Every structure is written in structure tokens, then in C-alpha cells.
Amino acid sequence: MSINITFPDGAVKQVEAPTTGIEIANGISSGLRRNAVAINVNGEQWDLSREITTDVTVDIITRDTEEGLEVLRHDAAHVMAEAVKELYPETQVTIGPSIENGFYYDFARDEAFTPEDLDKIEGRMKEIVKRNETIEREVWDRNEAISYFKSIGEVYKAEIISDLPESETITVYRQGEFLDLCRGPHLPSTGILRDGFKLTKLAGAYWRGDSNNAQLQRIYGTAWSDKKQLKAYLKRMEEAEKRDHRKLGKALDLFHIQDEAPGSVFWHPKGWAVYQAVQQYMGAKQYERGYQEIRTPQVVDISLWEKSGHASKFGDDMFTLSTDDRNYAIKPMNCPCHVQVFNQGLKSYRDLPLRLAEFGSCHRNEMSGALHGIMRVRSFVQDDAHIFCTEDQIQEEVKEFIDFLHEVYADFGFEEIVYKLSTRPEQRVGSDEDWDRAEEALELALNDNGLDWELQPGEGAFYGPKIEFSLKDCIGRLWQCGTVQVDFSMPGRLGAEYIAEDGSKQVPVMLHRAILGSLERFLGILIEQHAGALPAWLAPQQAMVATIVTDANDYAQEVANALRNAGLRADVDLRNEKIGYKVREHSLQKVPAILCIGKREAEEGTVAVRRFGSKAQTVMPLEQFIEEFQREVEDKQMSETAS
Structure with a gap:
């Protein structure tokens, strides 16, 4: 046939x-x-x-596509599980999916795995690949499958099968003597996996992610199409390790985090100087673009979050408290509060678009296991803004926002951006007609800007579709930061109205937008992008004045004062130490400009300038240095050594 x-x-x-x-x-x-x-x-x-x-x-x-890599990584997890069972037969296998850049498998074992065990497991995986075992799909009867896995001591697998819907086809994959419950698909044989994999680390995990359940041991690995891709990835990870913002934050004395305030940042003077530089820059840029800055409360009655829909959608992520027989939530986001500002006083169509911006301090009850330095925190500030406009103004406002976003990212040294349009999720508010119009407006704005973009079906917010803007850093990692969302729903739910040109009352459209997102997270990205060597306009100490001899102390202080009067962040080092020691110390702190001051410089009114990353020293009049350095700071130039 x-x-x-x-x-x-x-x-x-x-x-x-x-x-x-x-x-x-x-x-x-x-x-x-x-x-x-x-x-x-x-x-x-x-x-x-x-x-x-x-x-x-x-x-x-x-194998060279995203779908193909996912299959390879899933097979790598199965090969790892087979290797573990061969080496440590008493171990139970539980769940082993593919993840971004790799895979993991959770194991139940009384004895803890060690780094040495990882080497053994990886070695056995290579043997299994060399055997080129055929991988076969088998359809099993549900009860037979449960009985089989129980009989070989795999109670976790039996539990998974028991919890599957009755309509689910039970498929088991066989490779050699190893059988594993899985939907598939899988490679025809283990040899097709080749040699592009490596085990990377050990971690703890709870069965099904529930801390009330048994604790398991998780082994992570990475897998790629070939050994060349694997080596490139490992090199990127090695570079990422050097750039880890947590290590640099400590080494450069920028911030710290401690157990008494999990997910919250203690900013040190130098770190706070960077934070303020970023916030002040954004504030000035927003003012130029017609935004009005506001400030809204931290603690708000829970009823507002119920009206907006956030309580039902994000209730578990909100910090709540009660007092005076009332229930409150600590603000997890700013949008409902911005509607309250809009609602004060009668608004006309002539007042639109109205752009309200806030560096809003928010708190979200992130799981402790998800916290990561200043990249993933519970207490953070957003460069948040909401644009209240008519439906006819959506496209122009979104286009203007994209132009704004490009300007900001370029100033911070990011040139490559990935654009994604996220459309309606299954759980949402608002009519399909509203969603149709909102999605079309965003799509047209992207196309009118001539941008290539990806579609993410079902990934929109519960109140509206959104465009996500992801930055690609110098080692190829993507960071989703900016977003703009069209919301036809929340303004009406919270009573927002304006008087239209025909005298009728209408509900405004609300555009939710952010460029940096969380300032804490963006600063972590910046630190890693520049390996801590922030460009002069962002550096916490832009210039350090260091004396060669004590006779130059008075002049050095004059130089530092002149720099500060010029609006530069400058400090002076008058310690009785050799100049080589001072230069090395301040170079380790990645200060953009070190001004060495000796007797000759004091007599001639000059400075000997050493720039970070360069061994050369340039002597010039103080006024010339200030003029040139100010221009560099004002133009937001990126240093050649930063990335």
C-alpha cells in the first residue's frame, strides 16, 4: 500500500x-x-x-536544531541514568528532563554522590555510547508497568505511572538492559549521542519539588550536537564564572547578601554609587521623553489586588500582613497603584497619552532555591512606567518606546537585541476581541520598526499580550529585560475613565513598560557584561588620585577637589605606600583612571594618568584631563577593556 x-x-x-x-x-x-x-x-x-x-x-x-538538541539532551539524561544504575544498582531513578543547555536526573540514594562519582558516571556514559545500544519504544499495560517498576524497587516510577491520566498511553524505552518510563521521542541508538556531553554539578532536590517530600540527589550535565559545540559552551561557562557578579560584588566591595534578609541586597557605598548613576540616568531620559515621575505606597489593602486580578493569579508570591482587622499586601508590582494616580481628577482625551513612571520598590516571595545573587531577589526596584492612551495611540506609543529602549541599551553597551511577541495565555481576562486588537497593535509596531521577531504563543500576561526584549551579552547569553504590554482590561477593572472628544466616558488603554526591568538584576547583568570594569560614566570611583611622595599631598587633594567640582566621582590615596602598590591595588578595583601625583606634577600643575587595562602613562595638564574625561563620561563611551 x-x-x-x-x-x-x-x-x-x-x-x-x-x-x-x-x-x-x-x-x-x-x-x-x-x-x-x-x-x-x-x-x-x-x-x-x-x-x-x-x-x-x-x-x-x-541534531543542530533547537528541537534536535532537546532530543539529544533528553537521551543524555537516559544514558546517565543507565550509567548510574550500572555503577550503583541500589539507586532509584526518578525524573530526568532536558533543560536549557543541558539535562539533569534526580536520584534516590542513601549515600551521597561525590565529584569523583561524576567522573565515573561520565566515563560509563561514554562506554554506553560506544556500545551503540538500540533504543526501542514499547507500549505497556498500565498495571503491568506499575507492577514491574515496583518489582525492581523503582517505587518513584511506579508512583508516576499511577498518577498519570487513565487515557495516557504508557510507553517504556529500552536501551540494553535499562528500561525507563518516558513519552519520548528518543534516538534510534545510544551511539548517535556521540561525544558532545559532560556532567557539570551535583545539587539537592525534593521529589516533585515539594519540600515535604523526600530529598533526592540531582546530577546536572550539558549536551551539544558535537564536541566542538561542547568545548565552546564550556569556554563560555568558564568565562561566565570569571564574570560572576557575586564574586565581583564582593571583590569590588559593591554589595552583599546575608541570611537575615534573604533575597534582599545590602548596597555598599561603591555599589550604591553605581545604582544611583543608573537610576539618575533613567530618570533624566524618561523626563526627556515626556514621563512624569510618581511614588506610590509599599503596603496596600488586599482588596486592590483582588480587583486588579493579581491576588488570584499571584497570591502565593505576595507578602501579606494584617493590622486593624484589615488585610494588606506588600506591593509586588506597581500597575494597580498607577491607576489610582490616574483616577485622581477628571481626565480628558487632551491629557492622553499620560506617561507615569516610578522607580517602584516591589517585593515578591520567590522560592529560596530560586534566589541568585542580585539577579533573582525578593526585594527589588523596577524602572516601571504606565502609559494611559487611546486605542489609536497604541502603535505610535509602542514605536516611540522601542526607539527609547534602543537608545538606552546602546548607552549601556548592548547592541544585539532579540524580540519576542507573547500572545494570549489560556488563563486570561478580557474578551477575545480585545486580545485580537492588542496583539495586532504590537505586531504592527514591530513590523513598522523593521524588526525581526519570534512568536511565543500563550506566553502573554494574564491581562494582555507583550513584546519581550532580550539583550545578548558579550559571551552570547540572553537576558530578558525590557517589556511592553497592551492592557485593555485592568483600567476598566479599577475604574479608570477619561472624557472622549464626543463627550462620552471611555476607558483608556494601559501600556505597561519597562526597559531595565529590575534594577538589581540589570546591575548584575552590567557587572558580568563588563567583568566588573564598568565604563567611566558608570564606575563607582571614576578617578583615583594617588600620591608618589608626601610632599605632593596638598596638590593631590586640590586635584581630587577639582575633579569632584567637575562632577566626577574621585577619591584620593595619601597613604605612605609605594606608588606601584597603590596602582596595583586600584587597578584590581578596576578604577578607570589613576592619577599619579609626584613632586614634579605638583610643581607643573599636571597629572600622570594611567587608564585601566593599559600600562602606558600619559602626563598632561589637569585642566586637559578634566575636559577630556568629562567628555568621555558625558558621551557614555565604552572602555576597550570592559568586555
Whole structure:
């Protein structure tokens, strides 16, 4: 019997049934067969070896695609589980998914794994790959599967099967002597995984993420299409380790975090100087763009969050308290409070667009395991703003915002941006007609700006679609920072109205927007982007005046005062230490400019300037240095050594 195979480009090929993904790929080219890892059949991922018996639309998934990497990583998790069972048979395997850049598997074992164990496991994984064991998909009866896994002591697997819906097909994958419960798809054999994997670290985890359940041991790994990609990734991770904002924050005396205030930052003088520089920059830029800065309360009656919809959606993430027989929430976001400011006084269409901005201090009850330095915190400040406008003004406001965002990111040294349009989620408020108009407005704004963008179906906020802006840093990592969201719902829920041109009362559209997002997180990104060597306009100490001899102390103090009077952040080092020691110390602190002052400089009114990252020293009049350095700061130049 012949069947029709339709390819993504619309081409149709007639083949004899049954056929498989392997045969289809081989019929196209031997190269495609070598690189194929799975197949999309009518939009569903299948194993390459699974039989196809009817007319279908297919797309071969190759190892160098995102879908293909996900399959490779999932197989790496299974190969790791097989290796663990061979080396430590008493261990129970639980859940092992693919994740971004890699995979993990959670194991139940009385004895703790060690770093030495990881080396053994990785070595055994390489043996299993070399064996090139065939991977076979088997459909099992539910009760048989439960009995089997219980009989071999895999009670976690038996529990997973018991909890699956009755309609769920139970599939087990066999590779060698190892069997694992899984939906698939998987590679045809273990050898196709090749050598692009490595185990990376150990961690603790709770069964099904619940702290009331048993604690498990998690082994993480990374997997790539080939060894070349693996080496490139490991090199990026090595570079990321050097740039870790937590280490640099301590070394540069910028901030610290302690157990008494989990997820909150203690900013030190130098760190706070950077923080203020960023906030003041954003404040000035927003003022230029027609934003009015406001300030709203930290603690607000829970009823406001119930009206806005946040209490039902994010209630578990909110810090709450009670007093005077009333329930309150500590502000997790700013938008409902901004509507309250809009609601004061009668608004006309002539007042729109109204742009309200706030460096809003927010608190969210993030899980302790998710906290990460200043990148993921519970207490943070957003460069938040809300634009109240008419529907006709949406596109122009979004286009203007994108232009604003580009200007800001360029000033901070970020040139590459990834754009994603997130559309309606399953759980949402508002009518489909409102969502249609909101999504169309954002799509048109992206297209009118000539931007390439990706679609993220179902990833919008519960009140409206959004554009997400992700920065790519100097080692290729993406950081989602900016966002703009169209909201037809919340203003009406909270009673916002304006008088239209025809005299009728209308509900404004509300655009939620942020460029940096969390200032704490953005500062962490900046520190890692520049490896702590912030450009002069952002550096906590822009210039350090260091004396060579004590006779130059008075002049050095004059130089420092002149720099400060010019609006520069300058300090003076008058210690009775050798100049080489002072230069090394301040270079380690990544000060952009070190001004060495000796007897000659004091007599001639000059400064000997050493720039960070350079061994050269330039002698120039003090006035010349101030003029040139001020220009560098004002122009927000990026230092050559920063990234």
C-alpha cells in the first residue's frame, strides 16, 4: 500500500507503507540520515524508528536544531541514568528532563554522590555510547508497568505511572538492559549521542519539588550536537564564572547578601554609587521623553489586588500582613497603584497619552532555591512606567518606546537585541476581541520598526499580550529585560475613565513598560557584561588620585577637589605606600583612571594618568584631563577593556 508523505515545503512523495523516519531521511540524503535525531509527524515528535502507516506531513528533526538538541539532551539524561544504575544498582531513578543547555536526573540514594562519582558516571556514559545500544519504544499495560517498576524497587516510577491520566498511553524505552518510563521521542541508538556531553554539578532536590517530600540527589550535565559545540559552551561557562557578579560584588566591595534578609541586597557605598548613576540616568531620559515621575505606597489593602486580578493569579508570591482587622499586601508590582494616580481628577482625551513612571520598590516571595545573587531577589526596584492612551495611540506609543529602549541599551553597551511577541495565555481576562486588537497593535509596531521577531504563543500576561526584549551579552547569553504590554482590561477593572472628544466616558488603554526591568538584576547583568570594569560614566570611583611622595599631598587633594567640582566621582590615596602598590591595588578595583601625583606634577600643575587595562602613562595638564574625561563620561563611551 502506498502513502503520501508531505514535506514542509509542500512537496509530496509517495512511498510504500509502513515506513519510518529513518527511511524517509535516507531517501532524501545520507547526510540527512546521519544528522537526523527524530521526526515531526503531523506536528507531533516521533522516534525515527516508529512506523508510519498513513498519509502524513513530516519534518525531519536534525541534531543542530533547537528541537534536535532537546532530543539529544533528553537521551543524555537516559544514558546517565543507565550509567548510574550500572555503577550503583541500589539507586532509584526518578525524573530526568532536558533543560536549557543541558539535562539533569534526580536520584534516590542513601549515600551521597561525590565529584569523583561524576567522573565515573561520565566515563560509563561514554562506554554506553560506544556500545551503540538500540533504543526501542514499547507500549505497556498500565498495571503491568506499575507492577514491574515496583518489582525492581523503582517505587518513584511506579508512583508516576499511577498518577498519570487513565487515557495516557504508557510507553517504556529500552536501551540494553535499562528500561525507563518516558513519552519520548528518543534516538534510534545510544551511539548517535556521540561525544558532545559532560556532567557539570551535583545539587539537592525534593521529589516533585515539594519540600515535604523526600530529598533526592540531582546530577546536572550539558549536551551539544558535537564536541566542538561542547568545548565552546564550556569556554563560555568558564568565562561566565570569571564574570560572576557575586564574586565581583564582593571583590569590588559593591554589595552583599546575608541570611537575615534573604533575597534582599545590602548596597555598599561603591555599589550604591553605581545604582544611583543608573537610576539618575533613567530618570533624566524618561523626563526627556515626556514621563512624569510618581511614588506610590509599599503596603496596600488586599482588596486592590483582588480587583486588579493579581491576588488570584499571584497570591502565593505576595507578602501579606494584617493590622486593624484589615488585610494588606506588600506591593509586588506597581500597575494597580498607577491607576489610582490616574483616577485622581477628571481626565480628558487632551491629557492622553499620560506617561507615569516610578522607580517602584516591589517585593515578591520567590522560592529560596530560586534566589541568585542580585539577579533573582525578593526585594527589588523596577524602572516601571504606565502609559494611559487611546486605542489609536497604541502603535505610535509602542514605536516611540522601542526607539527609547534602543537608545538606552546602546548607552549601556548592548547592541544585539532579540524580540519576542507573547500572545494570549489560556488563563486570561478580557474578551477575545480585545486580545485580537492588542496583539495586532504590537505586531504592527514591530513590523513598522523593521524588526525581526519570534512568536511565543500563550506566553502573554494574564491581562494582555507583550513584546519581550532580550539583550545578548558579550559571551552570547540572553537576558530578558525590557517589556511592553497592551492592557485593555485592568483600567476598566479599577475604574479608570477619561472624557472622549464626543463627550462620552471611555476607558483608556494601559501600556505597561519597562526597559531595565529590575534594577538589581540589570546591575548584575552590567557587572558580568563588563567583568566588573564598568565604563567611566558608570564606575563607582571614576578617578583615583594617588600620591608618589608626601610632599605632593596638598596638590593631590586640590586635584581630587577639582575633579569632584567637575562632577566626577574621585577619591584620593595619601597613604605612605609605594606608588606601584597603590596602582596595583586600584587597578584590581578596576578604577578607570589613576592619577599619579609626584613632586614634579605638583610643581607643573599636571597629572600622570594611567587608564585601566593599559600600562602606558600619559602626563598632561589637569585642566586637559578634566575636559577630556568629562567628555568621555558625558558621551557614555565604552572602555576597550570592559568586555
